[in-house]
Amino acid sequence: CECVWTVGGTSDTIFANDTASSSSSSSSYLGNLLVVPMDGSHWVGMKAIAQEMGRRGHRVTVVIPEVSIRMGPGKYYDTEIHPVPYDRAYIDSVASAHKDMMQKSSQSFMVRTKKRFSHILKVIDLIHGTAESLLFNDSLISHLAQQGFDAVLTDPMVPTGSLIARKLGIPTINLLRGIPFSLDVNSAGCPSPPSYVPRFFTGYSDKMSFKERVVNTLVSVYRHIYTGRCMHEERIFKKSQSHIQVNIVILCLNRIDLILEFPRPLMPNMVLVGGINCNVRNPLPEDLESWVSGEFGFVVFTLGTMVSDLPEEKTSIFLEAFRQIPQKVIWRYTGQVPDNVPENVKMMGWVPQNDLLAHPGARAFITHAGSHGIFEGLCHAVPMVMMPIGADQHHNAQRLADKGAGVVVDIFSITTESLLQGLNEVLHDVRYKEDVQKLSALHKDRPVEPLDLSVYWTEYVMRHKGAKHLKPAGIDLNWIQYFCLDVIALLASVVLLFGILIVKCMKLCFRKLNPRSSCYKKKAE
């Protein structure tokens, strides 16, 4: 649930920079790629790579469930559609749960928590349904096995793609923002010293006090003792009777950028491709282009794939605030459009978010701070009013706010005043624009464009049938070996034994020299 994206139609043209792939071998090689994507905003980056791989002449096949939130066919890849045990109405009901969460509620904490938990279970069921209907679709799997794929590009949030790769005996390439409990970092054998790598959701920076380091260490110990698999993964692994770890991964394309992360150790098979989607863009449609033009510019307002509709009272809070600013506002809104929409506000079922942000008239970006949206805002240097809802969004928003690229407003307790204050701050205080411009310059200063880099390493794994020389030996160790706890135990025993021996010797000497302490002597006999 991260950002809005234009699917299908003319939006498939890619303006990506082609000059980066300087390797002579990369240009001639044409392969056969299987893509096992995840639905929702996760599809954004995956589609960008699938399209670009296809455009460069590779054969690309994307496996898609017959009902999905936003996945669909594209110009440069084939699709394999597989049946799923749910319908559109079920997906819509899952999506609408986000709207309920926004509702100012007189319900008790317990009732709300129960609701929330049942929503999470529903999402997990949806993910399972999709994964199992693919993994146990024998005819589709054997059909895929006959296609002679070179590699699988997949989203490791669910291990479906990895399992298929294992079945097909081909290498896996992961595209990810991160997996809960840092499973991705662990399974890559990548160390994360708790002394300066803050654990996700702790909210700590890389400069921690002693107390913070204690908490951070406890969190990371818990994580390591934790079985190493998510609840839903466990179920799928069990059913597929394949007790493998996620660590069969060959290469990870990480959708992060170091200007937003604290510097931490990386493994050689981790490639950073944050901002992969920013160059996938088009000119604005003519009617939208003429509407957004005007001396005061405009504000882009989206809350991601999953939150495109708000409760009535929340909607009116936003409209009331927008009425008081001279800027136009383009709002991605799929719910019932109210009667009292101000003239400067346009509510649309979908918006070309990245194209709008790239427009010189964009003055501010109201966003839920999903991992795709923030990079689009950052890439085009648009100051942000961030309203994180869940997942990594609070982390993203806080990091951007710390760097001066925008302000954070709590969407659950929002008022017209708090929204206006935040909006006016980023619209009128030039420091936000200056800071986001500096950040944008740093973000865009890289030897190879993230999309080109993703394509390059995907091709690399395909043409070399893997990348064995990048596989860290650490992933074959259990955690006792990995942390050398057995070695430490041995060394500690030796030191202890040595200590005890010295004490014993000293006691012996003492007794020999001082025969009066006979009680000890007697006992020793």
Next chain:
Amino acid sequence: CECVWTVGGTSDTIFANDTASSSSSSSSYLGNLLVVPMDGSHWVGMKAIAQEMGRRGHRVTVVIPEVSIRMGPGKYYDTEIHPVPYDRAYIDSVASAHKDMMQKSSQSFMVRTKKRFSHILKVIDLIHGTAESLLFNDSLISHLAQQGFDAVLTDPMVPTGSLIARKLGIPTINLLRGIPFSLDVNSAGCPSPPSYVPRFFTGYSDKMSFKERVVNTLVSVYRHIYTGRCMHEERIFKKSQSHIQVNIVILCLNRIDLILEFPRPLMPNMVLVGGINCNVRNPLPEDLESWVSGEFGFVVFTLGTMVSDLPEEKTSIFLEAFRQIPQKVIWRYTGQVPDNVPENVKMMGWVPQNDLLAHPGARAFITHAGSHGIFEGLCHAVPMVMMPIGADQHHNAQRLADKGAGVVVDIFSITTESLLQGLNEVLHDVRYKEDVQKLSALHKDRPVEPLDLSVYWTEYVMRHKGAKHLKPAGIDLNWIQYFCLDVIALLASVVLLFGILIVKCMKLCFRKLNPRSSCYKKKAE
């Protein structure tokens, strides 16, 4: 002391691939770079970057001592010459020590060790002399301070460049193969889990037995307790009254490639540029071109900057072996050329090593496995007969031999037979050629050429006046904090206290329930 290099003259032309730098911002920026190089083979990569930076329009100033082994002016950079307290004869005497080491000697082990130690002291004195004569040359330093440099590119084997950068208040970029005791890795705050990162010189692979892990852990503990500075650095630091660590480094350009290293954690400010020198090349001079042509091809034989002369009896061993092969041999040899040189052997004071290896007629490369030479052999896929002498050469040779790219022959106990055996193996067993070709393909398969990448990141640091966002927080922690030993001590104390409390409670309960054990009761009272 790694490889032969053509200095001056026409060899300055660079055929590097320019297409890689796709960033729009990189092309327009022109800056002012100070280069503080190290002498010997270390100059090779440094000169390549200095030349290329100058060629792209940056102002580049290289600080060079008035007497040096191989450093000198170039087409695209200015030089600042500073006086040093030694002369050419002293440098030659240091270089000739290597020849002595090759001598079959009737001297006792003690005498040889003493000789070796005195040679090391001589080298250290030479390094010190150079460093101090630059650091305490006040007029030169204040002249440099007025030039408005953006950054210092330096070799961190000696911290001269870092110290000048600190004095001038500008960021440092390091170009390195590695510093003894992995000081570079430590000072970058980069973790090296002893469970799968073998320590240098242990000769272990990344898959270690329990015993090997114990040794590896002990070595790394020793390294951490070690003060963290080399002997000669200590002296320079002391004299310059500047007690800083090497950790002011902004960016490290590491002359390594992952096909030759075991995959290990890296920090985001470490950029891998192994093979930086392979694209700096020219066509062969006409006379050499016509001499090397022939149906059997030719062998290139060099032992690096420091070993260009051998004792007479060793030379004749080589000549005897060469007499028995049909290939021509080009040997870099600065000593007295003997009378009985076979017709197929050409002994030259210098050879264009990289240009020769790039020639299709090159059949084998007899090398000391220095870090520049091996990449030239690898780049041009020439099987190698490796004769490591010191430093990282044994490690390099072993890694290449493990991968099938060549054989290792001990130069100290070499005979005509052992040399012929090794040479014939790589010349006639096609597996060596096949393996080195595979390895070469992997090595050259990279999104950006190493020289372009080096230039890119050097420019990056210059245009952003550093790269603060890449600085790991770990480098500001002491080793107790870094390894969370204080946290572990606290947690262990809590667990221990808890354990003691439980035992006490249980004892108390036991006593209450079993009043017969009165002796304990009495004692407790």
